Amino acid sequence: MRGAIGEALRIDLLRVDALRTDAYVEALIAGTGGTGAGAEPGRRASQPTAEERPAATIEVDPEIAEAARLLHATAWRPHPSFRFEERVAARLAAAARGRLSAEDAAAGTIVAFPAAAAAVVPAMRPGAPLAGIVSAAIASAALSIGAAAVLAWRRGRPRRRVA
Amino acid sequence: MARPAFGILGRVGERRSPDGVVRLDADRRLVEEARSDPARFEALYRKYVAQVYAFALYELRDHHEAEDVTERTFMLALAGLPRFEERGAVPHAGRPDAGGATRGAAARPRGGTASVDDAVPDPADASSFRPWLFRIARNVVAGQRRTSRRRPTAPLELAAGIADPLDVAYDAELRDEARTAWSAVDRLPDDRRRAVVLRFVEEMSAAEIGEVLDRSEGAVRVLLHRALRAVAADLRRDESGRRDGGTP
Incomplete structure (x- = not known):
């Protein structure tokens, strides 16, 4: 029973400490008017600025405060x-x-880049007549078949011997 | 920067401060414009491109991968914008939570009417679009990691540009401390490291970070507190090492 109470107390204390830490960080951030990182380059993080002084009134572990000031002062925003x-x-x-x-x-x-596609294949533009596209495809296929037939015929035919 | 407006009270997306002024979500106008005309999404893009890029760079430590993630995040955001729901409860500072518990989607109010008690004083620049965008970025980063199947190899302080010897903005001692601090951040578990980056680099509130990481606001505060404690411990060790005259 005592252990449970102790644990609950520990969690409550942690929450209170976390609340204070957050309030301190909030005061730090608000103190620079949101300009955040590098507002005063070169300044020692352990020396609060005039804007940061309100944060100093919030009771927080000094080591945690130092860490928060350092992170706040050196956070870099690429x-x-x-x-x-x-x-x-x-x-x-x-x-x-x-x-x-x-x-x-x-x-x-x-x-596809729209301008290039439209320039190279005008028949493919939206609204182009379907018949044009179909006949172009048939003509292309016929040419391919014809070329293949000629090649096959030439390969099958014995070479003429030159005396 | 505050955008006070007067309208129907209690509608989702509106927050009332103690002075009775209803504040609209900071990005409401831009989101509505982009919804009605997707070409106007550019304004949201310009506003958040650097933040998303910085988040991706801190996560992946690779400039090219960060650019890739940034581009895909905004493309997905543009595609998903009609499905985006503005949520007035996002920057809520007083939402009950169990510290450390993951908040389920069902717990989040969607649509309907938010009570005036839900409205709390928030930063005037609070936005529910930004956490939504960063959730997309977080998912894209996770996908990128799965694809590349490698963990970032560059140390965080290098990715953050702190170790750049040409950068005269930092004096030597501050640079050493910064390197120690960001190295400590680098060694933190993923969620804590992410929370630190979102808090200190992106300057998000604990509530916004909770939305991004799918955690309660209290859990985020505890994450940050523990993260800072770890960084402080490293700084202390570093300091005592230097005091003893040896290298830390």
Whole structure:
């Protein structure tokens, strides 16, 4: 019974400490107006700034406070390259216009570049007559069969000997 | 930065501060615009691209993989935007929770009317879109890890640019301390490390982190507290090592 009470008390104390720590971190973050990392480069993390002083009024383990100040002062926010940002913005815009399914884009599906596809195969444009496509396919198949027949005939025929 | 607005009280997505002002979700306008015209999703993209990229880089420690994750996250967000539900309860600071317990989806209010008691003073820039976006990013990162089948090899402090000798922003001592601190963060269990990155790099509230990690707000606070205790212990060891004159 005593053990259970002790355990409950320990958990409660941990929660209280965690609440204080969180309040301290919140005060640190709020103190810099959200500018966060590197607001004052070069400053010792153990020296609170004027903005951070409100955080100092919150009772928290000094070692934890030091660790929090250090992480807050040195957290680095990398930024993607401008080129990458613009490329993704263009892809999102294309997806938004319906030229590219966003799910396909996320899955990395390769789709034809619309302008090139339209220029090379004009008959494939949406709305092109189906008969044109079918006759082009038949003509292509007939040419292939004809070429294969000529090749077979030439292979089967003995070579003419030249005296 | 606060966006006070007056409207129907208690609707999901609105939070009332003690001064009686109802605050809308910070991203509500942008989300609604993007829903009505997907081309306007760009505003949300521009607002959060650096944050998502930073999260991915801290997780994967690889610039190319981080870019890949960022791109896929936003593509999926664009595709999933019609299914996104704004939740007024996201930044709630007073939600009852059992510390350490994982909060189930059923426990989250969806739709309906939130009581005014649910509304608490929140940062004016609180958004339920951001945790939703980061949940997508977290899932994409997990998928990326499964695909590449390797754990990040670069140390966190390198990924974070702290060890860069050309960076004159930090003096030598601060750089040493920072390296020790971020090395300690690197050794933390995944959830604690993620919580630290979301708190200190992304400056998310405990409630937002809870949404991202699918934990209760109290559990996130405990995660952070324990993480900071571990970092503090490493700093203490480092300091005593330096005091003794040897290398730590």
